[in-house]
Amino acid sequence: MSALRLDGQRGALVPWIPVCLACGIGAYFALPVEPSTRHWWILAIVLLLSVGGLLAGLRHWPLAVALILIVFGFGLAGLRTYMVAGPVLDWRYYGPVTGRVVTVDRSGSDKIRLTLDRVKLDRVAPEETPLRVRVSLHGQQDWLDPSPGQRIGVTAHLSQPQGPVEPGGFDFRRMAWFRGLGAVGYARSPAILVRDDDGTRPIGRLRMAISRHVRTVLPGEAGAFAAAITTGDRSAMGAETLAALRASNLAHLLAISGLHMGLLTGAAFWALRLAFSLVPGWALSRPVKKYAALGALAVGAVYLALSGGNVATQRAFIMAAVMLVAVCLDRRAVTLRAVAVSATIVLILRPEALTEPGFQMSFAATTALVAAFRMMRDHAPVGTGKWRRWLLALVFSSLVAGVATAPYGAAHFNQLSHYGLLANVLAVPVMGTFVMPAALLAACLAPLGLSWIGFWLMKPAVEWIMAVAHQVAALPNATSHVQSAPAGFLGLFSLGMLLLILWRGPMRFSGVAVAVAAIALWVNAERPAVLIAPSGGLIGVMQEGKRHLSKPKGDGFAARVWLENDGDLTEQSAAAVFEPGHRFWASGLSIVQISGRGAADRARESCAEGGLVVASVEVPDAAGSCLLLDSVDLTRTGAVSVRVRDGQAHLTSARAKTGARPWNSGPALPEALPTLSITPDKVLIDGQ
Structure with a gap:
């Protein structure tokens, strides 16, 4: 020891x-x-x-x-x-759904999406009804301006949250469990307003009212951006603008997190301290610095409430609160201890946050920045000018935060922005110098009916940020995609970086070796040779470094995730080179995927020829030397992956990876899938 x-x-x-x-x-x-x-x-x-x-x-x-x-x-x-346990819908429901609107956002297909509580489902007992459901509104909708507190009714398709579309992939079912979502789905029929205001969720209604006011004062994408950063309402953001913000690594400006909370509370602290200092008697006899910190804390609490209080905003408020309390206690505010206290509080309140990219990226950036500026403070050159120090700090902070969060962003989203540093250097100072102070000014002038002054001052800055996003995203090779990280990468990499930053003494440099080992694990990881969608309607085969799909349409979400995890930007239609019902091969393994009319009979015929047969329907009484995965099997297993090594094909199911956990409800877990031994003329199951 x-x-x-x-x-x-x-x-x-x-x-x-x-x-x-x-x-x-x-x-x-x-x-x-x-x-x-x-x-x-x-x-x-x-x-x-x-x-x-x-x-x-x-x-x-x-x-x-x-x-x-x-x-x-x-x-x-x-x-x-x-x-957080609650009922989960374990069957497909189609019928009337009524509930109270909790949140309003947009789905990945750019449709209005509502989260409802106090749900009522036709022919479903109250004790079996999910606590919350999430419904995307498709088709023609007569009213598209819902607000929290309204009670709506709609005829919708609902089902339980889906598991990973490939073994070891992102588990939406677990995330839904901790968010109280017992069912998700969509509606094509128009939603109807059952009751406009049930007297509940007044803060939510105030948020949406502020959002509408902002978009009225600032029409277009500028107003949508301003509404998103002030109230957390992204429902008016266009898909093109969102894509540009992601490609330029500026999407974090939309998430009300540490940057926004820090800028707003910092501006409030500075303004309050200046105001108190203008009264000499007060400034000389009172601890105005502490009063300003308390005032900034109150501003942060109001911002937390008005922004919807999501997990990222709660985390940001806790971090800001810890630092402002440190000021009140005459302690240094920005230290690794303050970051540690913030992280501890978040983990105690929401342990599941550890698995979320927001938590990982936020604390990675904050820890790296505190450590880097501590080193910079101790080794800063003497005599550096004020403006030079400010410029150096700006570029340095953007560089450090970008480098610290890049591995986590790439591991979760399979995307690297090559010009993210440039975009952040051009946009973040404008955000801190003009946008957030203008938002604070608008809030202060709102009781006088003069909030438009703050938003008017904000408009040029917001337009600049969006122009930077679009211009940077349009640069050649602005982004690149990487394959998904293997299990264990993030934990091993984080441990290495924490050893480097937190440990004292020469042993700290062992963290570099640990981080390099994690990166080597990622670089040498191999993607599965075959992926099978949970529906059985889509197969993806890796050949010569490219994922080839069995059909150009259908199971689009699974296809998109597979290709993204491969680090491939190819569209599903372009990647579809095989046809259902035709036999193809992956590393010597013979595979056929059957769907459509008469699928059961055709699956039986294919099974007689051996190999791996996947059917999107139930296939009873199949005989032959094949391994058959039909809809019944896939209901139990979920998505299936196949890895071929040394003449053997190893099958892994998504349900086996996620395990028998409370959020992984459904049929009993299947037994382990067999290993296929591949020979030149046939496939043997378990080597028999």
Whole structure:
């Protein structure tokens, strides 16, 4: 233990508290099955032994504390899982849906999407009705300006949230569980207004009223952008503008997160402190700095409420609150300890946030910035001019934040923006210098009916930001796509960077080796040779580094995700080179995909020829030397991947990857899929 030199870490252990909590939370979510009573007893024994070691005066007490925190994090995640539990619709529903509007946003297909609570479904008992449902409004809608608190009715198709479209992929079902979504779907018939205002959700209605006012004062995309950053309402944002913001790495400006909360509370703190200082008697006799911090905290709380209070905004407010409270306590505000306290609070309140890209990117950027500016402060050249320091800090902060978040963004979204630094250098200062102060001014003038002054001042700055986004996105090779990261990359890479930043002494540089090992794991990762959609209606085969699909239309979401995870920008129609019903090969494995009229009979015929046969319908009484996956099998397994190694095809199901967890409801988990041994003339199941 002396080799670890824990004594040398005294005074630097606080930042490791959220790291230990995250280890326990991550362990909980990584389990293939829900912990049993035996598992909880083992954890309880570990906890008791650790506490006993502390009470007995254990010399290396940090290890005992670390174990306690890991167990605590594990228990927090399990407790949170059962606290948010609610009914999940386990069958396809079509019929009347009524509910109260909670939030309004847009779907990936650019349709108005409503999240409803207090839901009523026809012929569904109240105890079996989901707590919340999410419905995308397709077709012609007579009213497209819904507000929270309204009660609407619509005839909709609903089903349970879907699992990953490939084994090990993004699990929307788990995210929906923690957001209380028990069903998702769409409606093609017009929605009707059952009741305009039930007297609830006044803040939500105020948000939408402010959003409409902003879009009235600033028509077009400028107003939509201003509404998004002031109220969190993105429902008016156009798909083209959103794509440009993503391609230029400026999409974070839309998310009300640390940047917005920091800029707004910082502007409020500066304005209040200046105002207090203008009264000499008050400034000389009172701690105006602390009063300004409290005032900025109140401004942040109002902004949190008006912006919808989503997870990212809550996280940003907690970070800002910790720093402002530090000012009130005469402590340094921007430190790694403040970041650690913020992360600890977020993980205690929402352990599931650990798995979300927003949490990872936000704290990666903040931790890197604090560490980088601490180093810059200690080694800054003497005599640097004020404006030169400001310019250096601007470029340096954009560079550090971009580098820190790039691995997480690439791992989650498979996209790298080559000119993100340029776009952020041109846009972020405008955001902080003009947009957020103008928004604060508009809020202050709103009671006088003069908010238009603030929005008028904001308009040129917003137009500049959108112009930067469009121009940068239009540059040649503005973005590139990478294949999805393997399981374990983010955890290993994060551990390496945390060792480098948090640890004291030469051992910190071992974090570089850990991070490089994580990157090597990603670089050497191989994509599955074959992917099978949960519906059985689409197959993707990897040949010569390109994913070839079995049809040009249908199962579009699965096709898009597969190609993105391959790091491929090809459209589904261009990638479709195989035809359903025709046999094709992947690394020597014979495959045929059957769908459409008479699929069952054709599947039986194909099964007699051997290989892997996938059918989108139920195929009873099939005989032959094939491995058949029909709709019944795929209902149990979910998506299936095939990896071919050394003449053997290994099949993995999405349900086996996600495991038997509370959010992974459905039929009983299937047995392990067989391994296919490939020979020159036939395919043998399990080598038999």
